[in-house]
Amino acid sequence: MSTPPNPLRRNESSRRAILEAALQLCAEDGYGRLTIEAIAAHAGVSKKTIYRWWPSKGAVILEAIDDMANLLADHVDTGNLAADLHTQLSAVIELLTPPNNSAITGLIAEALHDKDLANDLRERLIRPRITAFKERMRIAQASGQLAPDADLDVALDLIYGPIYHRLVFHLGMPDAEQLRTLIAHALRGIQPA
Amino acid sequence: MSTPPNPLRRNESSRRAILEAALQLCAEDGYGRLTIEAIAAHAGVSKKTIYRWWPSKGAVILEAIDDMANLLADHVDTGNLAADLHTQLSAVIELLTPPNNSAITGLIAEALHDKDLANDLRERLIRPRITAFKERMRIAQASGQLAPDADLDVALDLIYGPIYHRLVFHLGMPDAEQLRTLIAHALRGIQPA
Amino acid sequence: MSTPPNPLRRNESSRRAILEAALQLCAEDGYGRLTIEAIAAHAGVSKKTIYRWWPSKGAVILEAIDDMANLLADHVDTGNLAADLHTQLSAVIELLTPPNNSAITGLIAEALHDKDLANDLRERLIRPRITAFKERMRIAQASGQLAPDADLDVALDLIYGPIYHRLVFHLGMPDAEQLRTLIAHALRGIQPA
Amino acid sequence: MSTPPNPLRRNESSRRAILEAALQLCAEDGYGRLTIEAIAAHAGVSKKTIYRWWPSKGAVILEAIDDMANLLADHVDTGNLAADLHTQLSAVIELLTPPNNSAITGLIAEALHDKDLANDLRERLIRPRITAFKERMRIAQASGQLAPDADLDVALDLIYGPIYHRLVFHLGMPDAEQLRTLIAHALRGIQPA
DNA sequence: TCTTAAACGAGACGGTACGTCCGGTCTTATT
DNA sequence: AATAAGACCGGACGTACCGTCTCGTTTAAGA
Numbered sequence: 001m002s003t004p005p006n007p008l009r010r011n012e013s014s015r016r017a018i019l020e021a022a023l024q025l026c027a028e029d030g031y032g033r034l035t036i037e038a039i040a041a042h043a044g045v046s047k048k049t050i051y052r053w054w055p056s057k058g059a060v061i062l063e064a065i066d067d068m069a070n071l072l073a074d075h076v077d078t079g080n081l082a083a084d085l086h087t088q089l090s091a092v093i094e095l096l097t098p099p100n101n102s103a104i105t106g107l108i109a110e111a112l113h114d115k116d117l118a119n120d121l122r123e124r125l126i127r128p129r130i131t132a133f134k135e136r137m138r139i140a141q142a143s144g145q146l147a148p149d150a151d152l153d154v155a156l157d158l159i160y161g162p163i164y165h166r167l168v169f170h171l172g173m174p175d176a177e178q179l180r181t182l183i184a185h186a187l188r189g190i191q192p193a
Numbered sequence: 194m195s196t197p198p199n200p201l202r203r204n205e206s207s208r209r210a211i212l213e214a215a216l217q218l219c220a221e222d223g224y225g226r227l228t229i230e231a232i233a234a235h236a237g238v239s240k241k242t243i244y245r246w247w248p249s250k251g252a253v254i255l256e257a258i259d260d261m262a263n264l265l266a267d268h269v270d271t272g273n274l275a276a277d278l279h280t281q282l283s284a285v286i287e288l289l290t291p292p293n294n295s296a297i298t299g300l301i302a303e304a305l306h307d308k309d310l311a312n313d314l315r316e317r318l319i320r321p322r323i324t325a326f327k328e329r330m331r332i333a334q335a336s337g338q339l340a341p342d343a344d345l346d347v348a349l350d351l352i353y354g355p356i357y358h359r360l361v362f363h364l365g366m367p368d369a370e371q372l373r374t375l376i377a378h379a380l381r382g383i384q385p386a
Numbered sequence: 387m388s389t390p391p392n393p394l395r396r397n398e399s400s401r402r403a404i405l406e407a408a409l410q411l412c413a414e415d416g417y418g419r420l421t422i423e424a425i426a427a428h429a430g431v432s433k434k435t436i437y438r439w440w441p442s443k444g445a446v447i448l449e450a451i452d453d454m455a456n457l458l459a460d461h462v463d464t465g466n467l468a469a470d471l472h473t474q475l476s477a478v479i480e481l482l483t484p485p486n487n488s489a490i491t492g493l494i495a496e497a498l499h500d501k502d503l504a505n506d507l508r509e510r511l512i513r514p515r516i517t518a519f520k521e522r523m524r525i526a527q528a529s530g531q532l533a534p535d536a537d538l539d540v541a542l543d544l545i546y547g548p549i550y551h552r553l554v555f556h557l558g559m560p561d562a563e564q565l566r567t568l569i570a571h572a573l574r575g576i577q578p579a
Numbered sequence: 580m581s582t583p584p585n586p587l588r589r590n591e592s593s594r595r596a597i598l599e600a601a602l603q604l605c606a607e608d609g610y611g612r613l614t615i616e617a618i619a620a621h622a623g624v625s626k627k628t629i630y631r632w633w634p635s636k637g638a639v640i641l642e643a644i645d646d647m648a649n650l651l652a653d654h655v656d657t658g659n660l661a662a663d664l665h666t667q668l669s670a671v672i673e674l675l676t677p678p679n680n681s682a683i684t685g686l687i688a689e690a691l692h693d694k695d696l697a698n699d700l701r702e703r704l705i706r707p708r709i710t711a712f713k714e715r716m717r718i719a720q721a722s723g724q725l726a727p728d729a730d731l732d733v734a735l736d737l738i739y740g741p742i743y744h745r746l747v748f749h750l751g752m753p754d755a756e757q758l759r760t761l762i763a764h765a766l767r768g769i770q771p772a
Numbered sequence: 773t774c775t776t777a778a779a780c781g782a783g784a785c786g787g788t789a790c791g792t793c794c795g796g797t798c799t800t801a802t803t
Numbered sequence: 804a805a806t807a808a809g810a811c812c813g814g815a816c817g818t819a820c821c822g823t824c825t826c827g828t829t830t831a832a833g834a
């Protein structure tokens with residue numbers, strides 16, 4: 001009968017050492033070469049301690065990324081929708097471009113064949129950003145920059161889709177000018193018939 | 194001084210046994226559990242023979258997939274652009290949906306941290322389909338269903354992007370009706386200003 | 387920076403299983419066909435555990451042989467030197483004659499091109515027997531059966547030498563009668579000028 | 580039905596290249612690291628050619644050693660038996676001492692668990708030397724330096740035995756003075772009762 | 773002199789074992 | 804009770820050689 005570990009007893013400094021070691025090693029050697037063994041050694045922690053609190057190295061990285069506050073300046077509102085989307089998407093692209101991308105693309109890769117990790121990734125990292133995106137879009141609707149009956153799910157697809165399409169096939173990220181064009185076309189597409 | 198193996202001496206029946214074993218094992222146990230060891234055993238082949246001709250298990254799967262002709266009914270032309278895109282995207286979605294997706298999503302995942310594999314994947318599998326897509330779009334331009342000066346790169350982004358965005362974050366693939374809506378909006382977005 | 391494993395943590399039952407498996411497999415298939423892989427499998431132990439504690443299969447066999455107590459009834463003293471030597475040498479010949487000889491001759495063979503193993507073999511197995519031999523000879527000197535100033539190193543050479551000469555060139559071991567003759571001549575040779 | 584290779588067709592220059600490569604590689608890396616693969620590559624010869632003419636790497640080395648004429652100045656006769664034995668044994672010791680010993684001790688080691696090789700080694704290399712030794716001893720008997728009824732098999736044992744005893748247990752070879760002493764004692768032992 | 777069958781170099785092949793790495797579990801001693 | 808340390812079993816890694824097996828290409832015999 002295995003009892004789940006008691007969170008009250010958890011050693012916070014170990015936790016932080018683990019997350020920092022994970023991110024650092026990931027940046028140094030890439031996600032593919034990252035091992036629980038190395039994280040433990042580098043954090044001065046026993047492997048058991050990692051396995052007690054996380055089910056996989058993906059989960060460690062996920063929590064490490066989640067822990068870094070303000071990864072994205074989330075959907076600021078300067079009043080200009082296209083400009084704000086440009087700001088936001090530039091930040092996302094930055095995160096997905098070498099040499100900053102190892103942890104995140106590694107996580108995405110792992111999630112592609114780990115259903116549990118995929119759920120965690122979506123619910124903890126992505127869902128809140130989708131919500132923030134939609135809120136920004138609703139403000140745009142309120143201010144008349146976007147049709148009041150525009151489909152925000154379609155908006156999400158058209159605006160973020162291109163980036164991930166390019167990511168998975170290494171098609172190259174858009175530069176600032178291309179991004180502007182892309183956003184303009186996407187916004188046009190969103191308008192209802 | 195390592196010379197590359199001589200392709201003339203290659204044993205075609207071994208090659209085929211390897212590719213078939215790889216696909217079968219991938220379908221059975223998933224890409225993550227696929228090992229060179231198992232492929233070799235299942236194909237009745239020595240590991241050395243696999244390592245002689247492929248640099249990684251990803252490369253094996255890539256060639257296996259590439260070998261299957263007519264994976265996609267590539268961009269048929271019935272005269273109706275939206276309908277043809279719907280047909281084509283449905284086929285792509287089918288390939289990316291369980292239980293058929295293990296090999297392909299596994300390959301995509303691996304390519305996310307293997308630059309060489311990523312290049313091979315793009316050039317051998319993706320690039321030809323992009324070309325086919327653009328040809329179909331040019332026909333649509335010629336027939337007046339699409340503006341003659343529509344940006345086909347943007348088209349690619351807006352039409353295929355949503356699928357891969359949903360794939361990487363497990364957001365659920367669109368059903369037939371949602372797909373229709375998506376295509377309609379994307380096509381509207383493509384039209385130049 | 388590799389630290390040697392901590393002997394306090396060693397699993398004694400694994401150690402014994404390994405040594406027993408090694409001896410058994412050696413007896414079954416011969417030293418030449420003995421593999422670390424098979425020892426591990428047969429002992430229900432991971433290869434890593436073997437490599438952690440022994441540098442080579444020779445070292446495993448050496449420890450296994452060393453572990454068997456009373457391999458030789460070491461130089462009994464019945465008061466009759468020639469008879470006692472005959473007893474002792476017969477036992478040695480027995481060990482070096484099929485089907486009992488696989489482990490020991492295998493070890494000797496390996497030691498011929500592994501200096502470290504050779505040192506271990508000499509110091510752990512052979513040196514104590516040389517000491518015991520010399521002690522028996524000193525008793526013989528005390529009792530007047532051997533000249534008090536006989537050179538015991540020469541004695542060792544003349545008495546044990548023939549056996550190993552015959553071993554390495556497969557010249558056939560002496561039978562009881564030949565052995566008696568050999569000992570008689572060797573003892574005569576030992577007497578100082 | 581495999582026919583044995585036709586010796587008339589044999590390529591002598593390949594044969595020599597193989598034997599030379601074998602000896603050279605053996606001297607460089609030691610018998611243990613010697614491989615058929617490396618011999619073939621180094622001799623510019625296909626592996627098949629080696630396997631066609633020799634059953635094992637031991638057999639190659641044996642032939643290579645056998646090919647070197649005058650390995651030993653075989654039992655010269657200066658009229659002084661002890662001195663001649665000293666000359667002869669010194670030459671043997673030289674062959675068994677680093678850095679010249681790799682091929683020969685390797686061969687001895689291999690013969691310890693390869694019965695066929697052991698027979699070849701004995702009959703091709705050792706037996707002729709034993710014969711030569713006995714002839715020299717018979718001359719000594721004729722000249723009165725040795726008892727006419729001395730047992731020459733015992734002589735062989737007492738004179739050569741010590742060297743191989745020391746070899747197999749790495750007990751150190753005798754220096755010139757020790758060797759003189761050893762021969763003196765052995766000769767004394769040989770005299771019949 | 774011209775076959776023609778062998779020996780040959782090259783090296784791919786199915787295997788077996790190597791020695792290493794890491795995953796995930798478990799034990800021991802410490803805090 | 805959670806931890807650091809680290810031994811343990813398992814299993815896959817990628818490599819090295821084994822001995823066998825085609826492939827063409829010499830090459831030397833005997834017709």
